[in-house]
Amino acid sequence: MTSWKFYDDNADRLFSDYISLSFNSIFYDVKEYFPESIETILDVGAGSGRDSAALAEKGYRIVAVEPSEKMRNLASTFYTSDKITWIDDSLPLLSTVKKIKVKFDLILVSAVWMHLSETEQNESLETLCELLSHNGKIIITLRLGPPEPDRCIKSVSTQYLLNTASILGLNADYISPVNEDSFNRPLIKWQKIVLSKPI
Numbered sequence: 655m656t657s658w659k660f661y662d663d664n665a666d667r668l669f670s671d672y673i674s675l676s677f678n679s680i681f682y683d684v685k686e687y688f689p690e691s692i693e694t695i696l697d698v699g700a701g702s703g704r705d706s707a708a709l710a711e712k713g714y715r716i717v718a719v720e721p722s723e724k725m726r727n728l729a730s731t732f733y734t735s736d737k738i739t740w741i742d743d744s745l746p747l748l749s750t751v752k753k754i755k756v757k758f759d760l761i762l763v764s765a766v767w768m769h770l771s772e773t774e775q776n777e778s779l780e781t782l783c784e785l786l787s788h789n790g791k792i793i794i795t796l797r798l799g800p801p802e803p804d805r806c807i808k809s810v811s812t813q814y815l816l817n818t819a820s821i822l823g824l825n826a827d828y829i830s831p832v833n834e835d836s837f838n839r840p841l842i843k844w845q846k847i848v849l850s851k852p853i
Contacts, residue, residue, distance in 0.1 A: 665724035677708035692759035699766035703729030746777035
């Protein structure tokens with residue numbers, strides 16, 4: 655079973671839930687990493703398209719990657735900005751994205767990491783490094799909580815991510831406090847990590 659089958663099976667409900675949240679309220683603490691000077695943004699696991707759409711409204715050009723066909727169709731129909739290019743692809747390889755031969759100034763990976771095994775996390779971070787421009791940034795939001803096998807959700811470790819990033823030569827520019835879940839689920843917390851690729 656792929657990690658996105660759950661999203662295909664529950665697309666309408668999940669789409670409605672996700673767009674009810676505000677991009678600005680979720681990413682308020684990392685807004686400095688979205689400067690006007692950046693040109694290319696990759697949104698990996700773009701889901702409902704909420705974040706890609708908010709960034710497009712700010713004037714950025716976005717490549718939005720989403721492997722769930724139903725989520726991708728809902729998002730691309732609801733958000734019709736010509737600044738968003740939708741691609742059917744997934745971590746850890748992002749094979750289709752690599753074919754467009756673009757280096758990204760910012761890569762957003764929100765609520766995706768928990769679908770990856772540790773081996774896939776390692777491969778994914780290598781892929782993201784390959785796609786990142788020099789001095790680019792990667793923003794990863796980590797779901798900290800119990801696994802949910804029916805959704806292919808695994809427990810993830812902030813320290814494991816930081817260790818892997820260090821091995822790949824990435825700097826940890828920002829580690830957020832652990833935050834409450836936006837849907838008030840008591841066992842689930844979130845943390846943001848901003849990684850950078852030194853010049």
